[in-house]
Amino acid sequence: MPRTPQRIFLVGISGSGKSTVGRRVAELLGWDFLDTDRLVEERAGRPVAAIFAEDGEAAFRALEADAMAEAARRERVVVATGGGALLSPEGRRAARSGFTVWLSVPPEEAAARLLSDPEAEVRPLLAGDAVARLRELLSRRRPLYAAADAVVTTASLSTEEAAQAVVAAFRKALAGAWGIPGVACEVAAPGGRYPVVVREGALRDLGALAGALGFRGRAFVVTDEVVGQSFARSAAGSLAEAGLEAHVLELPPGEAAKTLGTVERVYEWLAELRAERGELVICLGGGVITDLAGFAAATYLRGMPFIHVPTTLLAMVDAAIGGKTGVDLPAGKNLVGAFAQPAAVLIDPGVLGTLPGRETRAGLAELIKHGLILDEALVADLERVHGDVRAMVGEEFIARSVAIKAAIVSADEREAGLRSLLNYGHTIGHALEAVTGYTRYLHGEAVAVGMHAAGRIAVSMGMLSPEALERQQALLRAVGLPERAPDVPLGPVLERTLLDKKVRGGRVRWVLLERIGRAVLRGDVPESIVREAAAGVLGA
Structure with a gap:
């Protein structure tokens, strides 16, 4: 299994933009952000300037080395380092544990930035002629910076452009580590580590992806009758070009087919073909197929490897990421299933061109949800495109959304804590789907109504401002998602919420917003x- 970095270190002289760029990189990747200078100050209880003045540079460097070592123990974190963080062996060792990017900037530009920023702290080593001191420091430290994995020259770049360049360099490194182009992020969970590819035209390279991951022999493509007509031939052809013998099973489409009976049909098909444990299953379709076929693969022969190839936006940003597989029972949705991580997820935004507009809008509910629960910057960027659905379903937003989910799943595979936040809007949403027989509302539409209910609860609890709730609702309205389900009675929905996975001791645990993000x-x-909140979004 390839070794891929789980942290990014930004290095360079003061004024190169490590902190501002680093925060934006963390937002784009859905990771945490850490500034080693701030960590030193927290540990010492004093500003950096005071440490230099009272204890000297050697004492500060020792604290900085400890901060770098602590950063190296964290995962999925972007680290803005001090200009001299690589001077110590400990600092260099920490940086080598991750992906290091040198933010290169001419000393004149760096000095101008520092002098023009009224909030910039006084840097002890830059006293006097700042340009001359920065030139001297860069001359001495250049060999350390030049050993970085990538260089981004920031002099002519905005913060956004520099951050995008860092993310692009990191994703290029991921692609190199996996031997696969277009890797947007990876999931690194106890149940498995795997790449998530997000790239226009990626479906054509399905066979190459399978080959890069070491699969040979046969591949069993499970899809539905609708998706199969559009994409099964392309998938099978790509697999054949890579030397894999492809077999295709088309199932009835829709949530009504997500049953144990359909899973049994998959088992029987695999048995007829004498499928072997090491052979590959391809789950080609929307969330129903990734859930159902993933469950079949996870349980047939006690587990066959599988690759998810989601063809709906909802599956791309939600169902295909994280290893949840399963089927429905009459009593409720996803009540039978297993955690099983795929070998990879391949996302081709180009296939969304065949998706009905209503399905696309429903998928945006989950993408927006990721921003609402964890990434206010993503919400702000979605707001800036003013409900332009086409812009929202491009590579950039899909990659950012899946990176958020990948980070959550990596930290909490089995939904013991953090992953539960992904269920924002789902308590009412799942109940709404079940009460209406999974036919009246698409999943994303039901979740949108559920998020409205959850937002109203948070406002009534004094947790969320009415203005923040309106911001949420305005974004959902802008993409054409429903705010209410007035045709569905309140009582049956509330009764069904007691079957929610988050129920403990007969009480529903609600995912609620304290603020956007x-x-x-x-x-x-x-x-x-x-x-009261549910009555505001449902019928009498």
């Missing part, structure tokens, strides 16, 4: 508030 799990919501 921050969600928490609450088990103390009074029933009266739930009923």
Whole structure:
């Protein structure tokens, strides 16, 4: 299995933009951000300038080395380092544990930035002629910076352009590590580490992806009758070009087919073909197929490897990422299943051109949800495109959304804590789907109604401002998602919420927003508030 970096270190002289660029890189990747200078100050209880003045540079460098070592123990983090962080062996060792990017800038530009920033701290080593000191420091440290994995020259770049360049360099490194072009991120969970490819035209390279991952022999493509007509031939052809013998099974489309009976049909097909444990299953389709075929692969012969190739936006940003597989029962959705991580996820945004507009809008509910719970910058960027659905379903937004989910799954594979936040809007949403027989509302539409209910609960609890709720609703309205389901009675929906996976001791635990970009799990919501909020989005 390839070794891929789980942290990014930004290095360079003061004024190169490590902190501002680093924060934006973290937002784009869905990672945490860490500034080693701030960490030193937290540990010492004093500003950097005071440490230099009172204890000397050697004492500061020792604290900085400790901060670098701590950063190296963290995962999925972007680290803005001090200008001299690579001077110590410990600092260099820490940087080598991740992907290092040198933000290169001429000393004159760096000095101008520092002098023009009224909030810039006084840097002890830059006293006097800042340009001359920066030239001297760069001359001495250049060999250390030049050993970085990538260089981004920031002099003529905006913060956004520099951050995008860093992300592009990191993704190029990921692609090199996996031997696969277009790797947007990776999931690194206890159940498996795998790449997530996001690239226009990627479906044509499905066979190459399977080959790069070491699969030979046969591949079993499970799809549905609708998707199969559009993409099964392309998938099978790509697999054949890579030397894999492709077999295709087309199942009935839709949520109604997501049953144990359909899984049994997949088992029987695999048995007829004498499928072997090491052979590959391809799950080609929307969320129903990735859930159902993934479950079949995870359980047939006690587990066959599988690759998800999602063909709907909802599956791309949600169902295909994270290893949840399963089927529905009459009593509720996804009540039978297993955690099983795929060998890879291949996302080709180009296939969305065949998707009905309603399905595309439904998928945007999950993409927007990721921003609402964890990434306010993503919400702001979605707002800036003013509901332009075509712009929202391009590589950039899909890659950012899947990176958020990949980070969550990597930290909490089995939904013990953080991953539960992904269920924002799903408590009411799943209940709404079940009560209406999975026929009246698409999943994303039901989740949009559920997010409205959850937002109303948070406002009533004093957790969320009415303005933040309106911001959420304005974005959902802009893409054409429903805010209410007035044709669905309140009572059956509330009764069905008690089957939610987050129920503990008979009480529903609600995922609620404290602000845009921050969600928490609450088990103390009074029933009266739930009923009032739900009544505002459902029928009598």
